[in-house]
Amino acid sequence: MRASDLPQVRALRLFSSMEEKHFDALMEVSYLQTFPPQLDLIAEGDLADFLYIVVEGSVELYARSNGRESAMGLVRPVGTFILAAVLKDAVYLMSARTAQRSKILLIPSQNIRQAFQQDAEFARAIVLELASCYRGVVKEYKDLKLRTAVERLANRLLRYHNDQGASGTLELPHDKRTLASVLGMTPENLSRAFNTLKPYGVEVDGSTITLADLKSMETLAKPNPLIDDRST
Amino acid sequence: MRASDLPQVRALRLFSSMEEKHFDALMEVSYLQTFPPQLDLIAEGDLADFLYIVVEGSVELYARSNGRESAMGLVRPVGTFILAAVLKDAVYLMSARTAQRSKILLIPSQNIRQAFQQDAEFARAIVLELASCYRGVVKEYKDLKLRTAVERLANRLLRYHNDQGASGTLELPHDKRTLASVLGMTPENLSRAFNTLKPYGVEVDGSTITLADLKSMETLAKPNPLIDDRST
DNA sequence: TTGCGGGGTTGATCTATGTCAAGGAATCCA
DNA sequence: TGGATTCCTTGACATAGATCAACCCCGCAA
Incomplete structure (x- = not known):
């Protein structure tokens, strides 16, 4: 690993409070x-x-069973994946592929577990990261169990819109096929869901979405911080 | 807290390796x-x-959004819940109610976080517990996203059957209404799913289920350790 | 320019699942 | 003992979403 990359990594929340010597190791x-x-x-x-x-870059987590495949989530900078498997020294529950050209840090899991034991601050950071991932999945699970496909799409659009500065337009961070899979529907159904949202001010132009009537979108979507907020 | 209850608690995996003084505190x-x-x-x-x-006893985790409610999971002895919220000092993402008369240990979250800092062995146990919970939800999420309702029921029955000694019969650990909600379907649909499984040797008598043809059940259910195994 | 391929859309149709209404069986309780 | 209640099941129907096939649009290579 090149020395010029170090500061970038050191700045990650996971490592920022770690002792110098442990980080170096x-x-x-x-x-x-x-x-x-x-x-x-x-x-x-x-x-x-x-x-x-x-x-x-970004990475897509996905899983297969029977003949089916489904996207389980998207990881964007700076995020970890499969932390739980590493800590438990178990097998991965999900597969992962790059969605774009991506720069990725690989840390041997054995050394992670060792550092966890040696550095209390790192242990603390690990636990917070793990707890965040956990709560993220719970939210996805609630989203899928408590909402219809159109509601899931509407809330997802509102979320991206907020993340990107709430300017009235947003960019889909992946192609529609992947988005459909993340939302737990087929590409055809995603197309129809976009059509359903047209009367609520949603205009689609490729991967650029315009939200022309936020009020009515929110009436339809009924966003819920206990599902949609990524920060809490 | 009564002294007679202590050994029972001390034996929990979460506390067994903790230092005496920290445990007492x-x-x-x-x-x-x-x-x-x-x-x-x-x-x-x-x-x-x-x-x-x-x-x-046992506790049902559930969540609400819009007018809908869904069971998110069942916690049986000895299991924790809402560990992630405690560690993050955040709000609960799920509600919880007792399913039966239940004996429950309540530990102030502040003291948990404190003990995590003071006791490295406890920190280790906490992380393993949290990672297990995390992987549990990922499995539920995969179950819901990759399987039909009948497949979910079939695999759940096989799981309970194994947990209970694989004797050919099993007891549902909750009423059918709750089971339906856990599996992400309506009670009516659960009834029909049981009927669908009849040709595969599934006989229902109240909450007692007989699996008369395991082979064909497994052909139908296609159990997958990366979804159904609770141990890994 | 033409042909090709990928991603996306649309329409027709099918299937799984939800909804509503009714009824049965067990249980509780006055 | 006889409601009343709760839980479950069944049937008829409605709906969401999947599937299949066709097609369109656009980029790109020959």
Whole structure:
């Protein structure tokens, strides 16, 4: 790993409060690599050899069972994935592939567990990160169980809109096929859901979405902080 | 908290490796209480004042949004709930009510966080517990996203059957209304799903289920350890 | 320019699941 | 003992969403 990459990594919330010597030891054995798009990084069922941290780009988590496949989430900078498997020294529950060209930090899981034992501040950061991931999945699960497809789309659009500055327009951060899978529906159904939202001021132009009537969107979507807020 | 209850609690995986003095301090401020059935313990949105540990009985986690309500999971002895909210000092994402008369340990969340800092072994146990909960939700999420209602029921029956000794019969650990909600369907649909499984050797007598043809059940259900195994 | 391919859309149709209404069986209780 | 209640089941119907097929649009390569 190159010295010029270090400060970038050190700034991550996960490492910022870690002791210098422990951080150095961890970086000594880690890799910061750039991967092309659509490259499979891990497969569900594999043993967790590394903790992955997305530094640039984005990664799609997905899972398969029977013949079906579904996207389980998108990880954008700066986020970790499969932290739980690493800590438990267990197999991955999800597969992961790059969605775009991505810079990713790989830390051997054994060293993560070791650092957890040696550095109380790091342990604290790990637990907060893990708890955040946990709550993220609970929210996704609630979203899927308590809402219809159109409601899920509407709330997702409102969320992206907020994340991107609430300017009235937003960019979908992935292609519609992936978005459909993340939302738990087929691409055809996503198209129809966009049509359903047209009367609520949603205009679609490729991956650019305009929200012309936020009031009525919110009436329809009924956003709920206990599902949609990523910060809490 | 009564002295006679202590050994029972001390034996929990979460506390077994904790230093004596830290454990004593924690118990000093905790409550072991017995609650009647159907009692609301916490409501989503409330600040996490306590960590809850189910010692006896069982607790249903559920969530609401819009007018809908859905069971998010069942906690049986010995299991914790809302650990993530406690560690993050955030609000609960789920509500909880007792399903039966239940003995529950309440530990002030502030003291949990304190003990986490002071006792490295406890921190380790906390992280493993949190990681297990996390993976549990991911599995539920995969179950819901990748399977039909009938498949979810079939796999759930196989799981209970295994948990209960694989004797050919099993007892549903909750009423069918709750089971339906846990599986993400209506009670009516659960009835029909049981009928669909009849040709596969599933006989229903109240809450006692007989699996007369495991082979064909497994062909239908296609159980997947990355969804159905609770241990990994 | 043409041909091709990927992603997206649309329409027709099918299927799974939800909803509503009714009824049955067990349980509780006065 | 006889409601009343709760839980479950069943049937008829409605709806959301999936599936299949066609097509469109646009970029791109030959």
